[in-house]
Amino acid sequence: MSFRITAQSPLPISTAQIDYFLNSTYGADLQETAPHVFQWVSVAPLEPGLREQAHAANIDLNAIPTRWRWEHVGVLASDMDSTLI
16 A cells, blocks of 8 residues: 655754655655645555654644545545644
C-alpha cells in the first residue's frame, strides 16, 4: 500500500525539514501544492512518533492511502478554521 503524505504549516517549511520527513517516510515526488504545503507519496506508513516530532516543529503531518477518493466520503466535518475532523 502507498500513502499520500501532506506536510503543512502556518510558517515556511525549510528544505531540511522536508528532507527529514522524506527520509523518514521513504518519500518520492515531492510537490509544493500551496504556500507552506508539501505532498509526496510514500511506500510506507508514517513511522511511530513522527507526527509528534512534526507537531513540535509546528508542522501538521498527515497520511492518507493513495487508493482513498473523495467520492468515498459520506460526511465531512470541519471546525471553524476548516480543519478536517
